[in-house]
Amino acid sequence: MKGLIQRVSEASVRVDGGVVGEIGKGILLLLGVEKDDSQKSADRLLNKVLSYRIFDDESGKMNLSLKDVDGALLIVSQFTIVADTKKGLRPGFSSGAAPEHGRLLYEYFARQAAELNSKVELGSYGADMKVSLINDGPVTFMLEG
Template sequence: MKGLIQRVSHASVVVEGETVGAIDSGLLLLLGVEKNDDEQKADKLLDRILRYRVFSDDNGKMNLSLADTGGGLLIVSQFTLVADTRKGLRPSFSSGATPERGKALYDHFVTSASERHPDVATGIFGADMKVSLLNDGPVTFMLDV
């Protein structure tokens, strides 16, 4: 399971002209599910994301986490994160989960996040989404479990 997190001043997801998810200051998470992923990996990644220190403390050091700041978490499924791009000119998606398994783990991740964090928004799994964000920093990290 891979998660690309970006510290944002605000972010939103639009599907068919309608905003389906939006946050103010917090993290935008692009979530990729691989075929060997399971609920345990999803829970481990969620824990890291909530506790990953990417926000500045009073001294300007990245010592605060999303759990510390209470900022928003916008979760967007993105299967292209798990593409194998090591060779050739076309990505391979053979390591990606099936759409059914990907949706099940995405739903598990979203439910767990909503139970553990007060401000969670999402995109729509499998939809053609338009994601807008103002990256704060920029601060962007790829987390793998």
């Protein structure tokens, strides 16, 4: 399981012109599920996302986590995160999860996140989404669970 996290001052997701998820200060997570992923890998990645120290402390150093700053989490499914881009000029998706397996783990991840952080918003799995964000920094990291 892979997640691209971006520290944001705000972010939102639109589907068919309407907002389905929106946050202020926090993390936008673009979540990719691979075919061999499990609830255990989802739990590992979620712990990293919530605990990764990417927010500034009083000295301006990245020492604080999402939990420390009481920030929000916007989770957006994005299968292209798991693409193989090592060869050629076209991405390969053979390591990506089948849609149903991906949906199950995405939904599991979202439920677990909501239990651990009260400020969780979601995109719409499998939909054509329009994501807007203000990347604060910019700060962006690729995490694997």
